[in-house]
Ligand SMILES: [Zn+2]
């Protein structure tokens with residue numbers, strides 16, 4: 185390794201000169217994000233998620249691979265389950281003794297999302313294999329501290345600041361400083377302006393290490409306008425042909441954005457009047473108040489809409505909220521936005537099984553689909569797929585399947601521009617399937633190949649889970665720290 | 669006669685217990701029972717190690733018999749080869765759920781093929797309406 189070569193020439197590095205990074209989850213995979221950085225005896229954990237394609241303890245990050253009692257601070261980037269759903273487990277069932285931080289809106293929505301997770305896990309696990317109980321969730325919830333964007337918190341020599349990540353309401357990037365070394369963790373982030381979120385900010389300081397998501401690897405997103413046009417054309421075509429449109433979504437995040445798109449389209453197209461748009465998520469209804477409360481943390485256009493209309497823009501005019509499928513009269517063409525986003529179970533799965541056999545119907549996959557989930561498999565347009573009822577029952581698939589991603593993650597262009605702007609010397613890739621992450625690494629390496637073996641060399645790491653990355657730091661930075 | 673050994677996942681606060689008949693249990697059977705009773709799935713996703721709670725030495729021989737009432741530490745590790753977790757050889761073993769150890773050991777049971785099936789299509793869906 186090249187830094188070892190440098191070591192030979194200069195004075196040997198001391199053990200304490202190394203910053204250590206380890207991914208307990210989210211290394212060469214999307215799901216169960218959990219990373220640890222440790223330097224000069226201070227330890228910070230970033231995120232504590234579960235894997236969306238697995239159940240129970242198998243869905244956890246590899247917590248046995250790290251001594252959790254040494255963690256000083258745990259920062260949660262956003263409320264999605266793959267970043268936050270093992271937090272009650274960490275706080276209640278392990279030796280973890282640190283302090284936990286997240287933004288205010290993250291905390292508000294986290295509560296609803298996780299109690300739903302507990303409830304649904306308990307139903308399908310039907311025994312004690314659930315990771316934690318609602319009581320654990322409540323007891324740990326009190327101990328979670330909140331942070332504001334742009335204000336710096338200091339805990340025993342660890343400084344951190346949250347910046348807008350543009351991924352979902354409350355999503356944060358964390359700029360962390362330990363012993364003079366600066367690390368930026370992007371979490372999931374987006375640089376594309378949408379209808380309600382601020383785009384991810386570029387923090388004002390240059391980090392030494394950038395830990396960035398690599399979900400979309402080297403692929404390119406279709407421009408926003410084209411994507412919306414394609415979506416709305418497909419929906420209109422399906423409806424005029426007498427079919428039904430199913431849009432599986434994460435109940436919080438891209439759902440709100442899609443509903444804003446649909447509501448506006450129905451508002452502007454009177455010929456669609458009478459065609460119902462349903463949104464089946466009781467969770468989203470519970471979180472409506474949270475979305476209203478934190479409109480001040482969203483972008484200018486939605487704040488203006490809020491001011492002008494004097495109503496909650498998330499209180500949609502043309503979208504009917506559906507409490508459960510028993511109340512749904514399935515009589516003709518309609519648009520159904522339903523969770524969960526990866527068709528694992530629940531309402532979206534039930535409707536897919538009902539509608540997939542009819543060629544007039546359309547399935548539009550709007551989020552990122554993790555390996556191992558039905559949403560991922562169905563993109564290959566199989567002629568049939570297994571029914572959730574089990575017993576080897578297969579459902580024929582004749583409906584049209586299209587992927588139009590509204591997932592708020594950067595594509596290659598946005599990610600590499602952001603990486604350029606930050607200009608970190610060390611880049612650690614997380615939150616990407618092996619192939620996507622590998623492609624991104626190769627693309628970045630060839631982009632920066634002229635800097636190789638120069639003092640400005642940019643090192644890129646794509647560690648597997650539990651594979652340690654050790655980065656040597658010393659010199660003026662250390663001297664300064666020791667002086668304080 | 670029913671016996672127990674106590675185990676604790678390395679990151680967990682509370683010990684758990686495995687019950688069995690006889691005076692001891694092989695490391696192989698203990699690993700399988702830990703996987704089954706914690707619903708850890710097909711094991712392609714992780715490696716599993718067991719350590720002596722006092723010495724922290726790993727039990728490397730699956731045929732070793734652990735006397736009843738022992739305490740051990742269990743570690744669910746990220747697999748050395750992603751998607752090829754060696755825990756699959758225990759998870760897939762076809763043995764009676766709580767096997768009797770009678771002096772002979774579990775050596776007769778060959779690790780089953782753990783490469784087949786692969787990682788992705790073995791996963792079960794997540795129980796959530798997120
Ligand atoms: Zn997310």
Ligand SMILES: [Zn+2]
Nearest residue numbers: 264266267372
């Ligand atoms: Zn994520």
